[in-house]
Amino acid sequence: EAIRGYILESFDAYETIRTGNVRDLGQTLNELFGDPMHRERYQKLWQASGFTVARMLRIFGRSPEEIFSLFLDSPCLNLRYNPTVQRTREHLEDHEAVCPQNILAPFTEDSEEGEPLADTETFINQLNEVYFTRTIYERERLRRDLAQKIFESPTNS
Numbered sequence: 001e002a003i004r005g006y007i008l009e010s011f012d013a014y015e016t017i018r019t020g021n022v023r024d025l026g027q028t029l030n031e032l033f034g035d036p037m038h039r040e041r042y043q044k045l046w047q048a049s050g051f052t053v054a055r056m057l058r059i060f061g062r063s064p065e066e067i068f069s070l071f072l073d074s075p076c077l078n079l080r081y082n083p084t085v086q087r088t089r090e091h092l093e094d095h096e097a098v099c100p101q102n103i104l105a106p107f108t109e110d111s112e113e114g115e116p117l118a119d120t121e122t123f124i125n126q127l128n129e130v131y132f133t134r135t136i137y138e139r140e141r142l143r144r145d146l147a148q149k150i151f152e153s154p155t156n157s
Helices: 002-019 025-033 045-059 064-073 083-094 115-152
Strands: none
Touching (some): 002 045, 002 064, 002 115, 025 115, 064 083
């Protein structure tokens, strides 16, 4: 189930970059895992955890190859010393963000009870937005540069 979440995150990242539609991570999780019309994903916490861990590793700059390797080597996210979850927690600690017991907690806790996690949720959402905005801009820049080189090539003279 965690690996399904990882795969779903990869598809969602591709679609986000392709369309340029950057969504809040909480909104994305709700759309993917909170809609009863999608029975294969509805309230699947393991899938949602896999998705969230993969997304957090992505926005903290881990390469797709490293994320794949981490999930391949440790597909189960419930172990206390799981390297995938541990790496995610280390990134949060490096940025002095409150590190929740459950990686989904910032997006699922009641706002009154989860007040200490509100800053962590905001931080993750800001990194998510920055990551995809930069990636979308870079994609467009590469497309523009390629088009310019094609039009400048001697065969077009």
